[in-house]
Amino acid sequence: MIKSYSLRRKVANAIVYTVLTIMGIIWILPIVYLIINSFDAATGAYHSYIIPPEFTFDNYVRLFTETDQFNYPKWFMNTFIIAIISCVLSTLYVLMVSYTFSRLRFKSRKLLMNISMILGMFPGFMTMIAVYYLLKTIGLTQPSTQHVALVLVYSGGAGLGYFISKGFFDTIPRSLDEAATIDGATKNQIFWKIILPMSKPIIVYTVLTSFISPWVDYIFVSIIVRDQYDNYTVAIGLKKMLEREFISRYWTRFCAGAVIVSIPITILFCCMQKYYVSGVTAGGVKG
Secondary structure (H helix, E strand, O other), X not given: OHHHHHHHHHHHHHHHHHHHHHHHHHHHHHHHHHHHHHOXXXXXXXXXXXXXXXXXXXXXXXXXXXXXXXXXXXXXXXXXXHHHHHHHHHHHHHHHHHHHHHHOOOOOXXXXXXXXXXXXXXXXXXXXXXXXXXXHHOOOOOOOOHHHHHHHHHHHOHHHHOHHHHHHHHOOOHHHHHHHHHOOOOHHHHHHHHHHHHOHHHHHHHHHHHHHXXXXXXXXXXXXXXXXXXXXXXXXXXHHHOOHHHHHHHHHHHHHHHHHHHHHHHHHHHHHHHHHHHHHHHHOOOO
């Protein structure tokens, strides 16, 4: 009986690991293909080989030196600045809203939480036309204010994603709040000086998720920035390289740009992975 159970368990594990391995290979193949093509000495996208016959770093060099047609360095800086500012604002909004719903009790608290949950179920791009006309009404679609509009779009509704952070704050003993209140601390002081220093995992998790969204977004940028070349972000700039008149000359440079834009997120995630995992785990205990 024991041997039969052990054999079934080994077979089941073998099947699971085989399926996971196949899925992992399928997932990683496009990334490997992209990296290989970024070192291809040819420039076009249409060729009969998989592994390039000749490798070169020229695609990376030309990406930053030949900026007449596609100004990748400027797009990268635009994306970086927008992502950083949006990340800071979004992180503050999410943590403050999460703390409010977790630790404070006030009238209509449950109603506001339910409304936020319902609104959070709808994808943001459903509102992009309405958001654009609202921004246009208040004058934020001009070339000089388009980046401000993007920051507002990315950070404005960030508070709706409070669920995981609230779950983490729920795990912190309320006795700390009570002791601080007895000592004369305000709610504001409790949040900044007691709760946040104990919440490094969820802060890191919120920072990562808040940074990734504006870093990779294409939909809202294409609607707000439109044809303002100097205000492009990397996402819309790389998409431009794939248009019919450019793909034959810029395919390998597109691959190089895609590799470069993935590096900051990869480094950030690798450095903060342990905090990210613990933040998600703790946040899922009490939702």
